[in-house]
Amino acid sequence: MGRGVRQNSMWEHLFFLGPATLLFFIIVFVPFVTGFIHSFSDWNGITKELSFIGLENYKNIFTRQSDFLHTFWFTLRFAIVQVVLVMVIGVALAVVLVMPLRFRDALRASFYLPQTIGGLVLGFIWQFIFINGFPAFGTLFHLDFMQLPWLGTEETAFTALIIVSTWQNVGYVMVIMTAALMGISRDVLESAEIDGAGTFRTLFRIKLPICMPFITVALFWSTANVFKMFELNLSLTKGGPYGSTVSMALGIYNDAFVKNRYGLASAESVIFFLIILIITSIQLFLSRKKEEAYS
């Protein structure tokens, strides 16, 4: 009897755990480990034999023999500017759109819509707008700055990417913050009103501090998301002009699949993973501390 039950439950174990375990191993674990091993080789993706060159790839990355450091600085600068913009605008939209306005749901949906369309398509749409739309608007309204060769110089291409990426991602922050603001209990707000706190005081002293856990969720998501930027980069600027707007993910893709430098790209992948790991760990640590401080 006892044996029968145990045997039966072994099959059940296999049935419920098997698929997930297998998927995790084949798709995540094995590639992760193999990538790490490849990062010590100069493999080009074609030859059968692996020849190991020690830390050569890593040395090349840090002595600027590859573009990786450049892609890191670009992604970092980009992330700082974009995340600040997305957070400020997203929170502002959420604050306004919890008020009882007409067509509130339709307004929310409009701000969320770009989020549902993929980065690749959005990038191509905006490529058209920057090349054909902006100059025409500039001529019509006599705005000189709109006539710039938007995708042709380093600064303007950076700005263009920021504009599109912010436009795309504001909706997500707005949705999270809307939930946070709607979750604040009426009692707290009523007592604030009785104590004579004004709209802005209530917002900055009561509402936003209460929403802190949600704000950190949004911040966490936005930063990680920006650091993994690929699609928008691929379609809007293609990393140009002169490779000035290549994100880390696009850089790794190019090194591996365009330039056939698999070994180098593998080392870049390892560092990419560590960077994401560090960022998310710091953020998780900070958000926990903040939550403790406010509770």
Place this chain on the structure above:
Amino acid sequence: MNGINGRQTISSTILYVIMCIAAFLFLFPLLFVFLNSLKPLQDIISHPLSLPKQFLWSNYTNAWKIVNFPLLIRNTFIVTLFSLLGIILFATMVAWWHIRHPSRYSKILTTAIIMSILIPFASIMIPLVQVLGRIGINNTLFGAVLTYWGIGLAFAYFLMRGAVMALPAELEEAAKIDGYGTIPIFFTIVLPLLAPTMMSVLVMDGFWIWNDVMVPLIVINNHALSTIQLGINRLFGMYNSRWEVALPALVLSMIPILVVFIAAQKRIMAGILSGAVKG
């Protein structure tokens, strides 16, 4: 009292007007592309701001043929559908089993799966291509589906764990006493109860997979297996600045998403919300 109300109405009207203008500006890029997609090329280039003189729907029939839209939609639909089914099923199975039958092994696997949320796809994509080649499924739609199963597992598992923990075990115990086996209990009792969380996963991963470029780009080489995103990407490589083909193709590629979003807007927002808040 009246004065305060009056002031509030005025300020909320102003806010309302500002919000409407902002929303219009937000949607304008899409409208701009749509209007230009109906013009002949010379009008698109020399008068991008004017309304189309007549609606040139033939741009759409051309684009439809050039990118072979039915094929792209079919491929994208197959990949998205099967990926979602697998992600949800496998994540739910393992999450439920781990919560109901905790063991040392389940703890290790849980940690490993959740840690893998931190692994960006870019850092596993190179060897992944080789792994798929070894199995013999690179350059197949199943190769893409399997990849999504693997990398989608972590987030879905994370959400499902939370959902399963909130389920009372009494119902399952009662069913067990009534003689139900484990697998029937899972499929007839547990799965339906987890439907709300599944909706979150469905919505978030659905948009992700439908719009994803990275996985198809590295897994699929065969043009006959292109997804919408790959098709659009290739089109822009070939028809560089042929906007009268490119713009209608872009609009076509957005239509399925827009239809789904407009039809199920409230549910989608709710699904994303609960996913985001728990995640």
